[in-house]
Amino acid sequence: MRIAIEGGRPLNGIYHPSGSVNTALALLAATLLSEQPITLHNMPRTSILTALTDLAEKLGAQSSWDGDTLHIQTQTLTRRILTTEDTQASVGAILFLAPILVHRRHARMEFDFPLHRIRTHLEALRDLGLDVLSSDGAIECKAVEWGERRILLTQTSVTATALVMMLATRLGAKTIIQNAACEPQIQALAHFLVRMGATIEGAGSNVLTVHKADVLQGCETRVPSDHIEAASVAAVAAMTGGRLQIAATRSADVAMIQKVYQRLGIVLDLDQESIFVPRHEALVVSNREEDLDSSIETAPWPGFPSDLVGIATVIATQARGTSLIHEKLFNNRLIFVDKLKAMGAQIVLCDPHRAIVVGATPLRGIYMDSPDVRTGLGLLAAALVAEGRTEIDNAQAIDRWFVGALGKLQQINAQITYL
Secondary structure: OOEEEEOOOOOOEEEOOOEOHHHHHHHHHHHOOOOOOEEEEOOOOOHHHHHHHHHHHHOOOEEEEEOOEEEEEOOOOOOOEEOHHHHOOOHHHHHHHHHHHHHHOEEEEEOOOOHHHHHHHHHHHHHOOOEEEEEOOEEEEEOOOEEEEEEEOOOOOHHHHHHHHHHHHHHEEEEEEEOOOOOHHHHHHHHHHHHHOOEEEOOOOOEEEEEOOOOOOOOEEEOOEOHHHHHHHHHHHHHOOOOEEEEOOOHHHHHHHHHHHHHOOOOOEEOOOEEEEOOOOOEEOOOOEOOEOEEEEEOOOOOEOHHHHHHHHHHHHHEEEEEEEEOOOOOOOOOOHHHHHHOOOEEEEEEOOEEEEEEOOOOEOOEEEOOOHHHHHHHHHHHHHOEOEEEEEOOHHHHHHOOOHHHHHHHOOOEEEEO
16 A cells, blocks of 8 residues: 655644554453453454454354454364464464463464564463473464462563463463563553453562463453554654644553653643643753763663654654664664655664664655554654655555554544555
């Protein structure tokens, strides 16, 4: 999908972010732990969630949609194998190992991505006492029950934390997870499992204690809005001089983002369930530190999220001053700055993890592609800010995670056309 954007239009009105795909994925997998009916509201019907709902049905679930509400029940789990076709939609498909192991006690997962991407997950399974055999392209697991286990995750992985939490609700009498991820999607999963009948202590911290539930009951819950989408749109509104309300966004999810944005000259007003973006005349970086005006570093939750490093880089191009953008968590997420430089930005890429940005500089529209969603959000923001026309190829990467985002932006004055 290719789109054209006429930049420089202020975003005004009310924006409604979609439900969080990462949260929805975890909740979807967790529904298969119960044999009773479960209802999930505000489910984002992206291609990824549609593919994984189809996977749940292949495993034995019965599901139906009513708008953005998913009704699902899994009375019998009929399969033990996740094929390469099943896992190619998202590495998050590994979460379906939890209900398979709980109900069938043996699981096989085939995949075509490098094994190191799930090393933390496999180490966690072995630490729980599970028998795990791995080879290039497949893993096989045999479930065991345990009395009390204390495990230490080698990385604060959201997916590994979710996988262990789900297994622990049914297989372990008491499980203590140290160095656990505590992102909003993990908190939402913990609250969901508690509604189903599990006992989980420490949600929101990096130490979780999970007590076994003999049976997990049916329930209903609402998928919280995606705070990454909300924060991205808030930034674009500020950079374009618009005034915007972003509805249904929890203030706790964007508290650190608010602090970092303020360093880059963006002021956000928060209440319990909304973000208000006042009109900004100009952006000026603050928090002077030695020879830099501002330093932005990504970190595990509750630090500044890596998924917003592209947006932060674009903001830095529009804020007067010099900023250091330091991506500490993932490789190569700053490579896209070459496209910003082609648009007129003054950026020095020091290495794959650090970039120095000198602002404010006007951006001009160009042709570019969008290879993934994180790059896509940054490029979309740059296009909405730039003068003139920008064309973005492979723009479906944006809708793949943020359902209907392009259409919702059109409703608040973004000039976006499909080519």
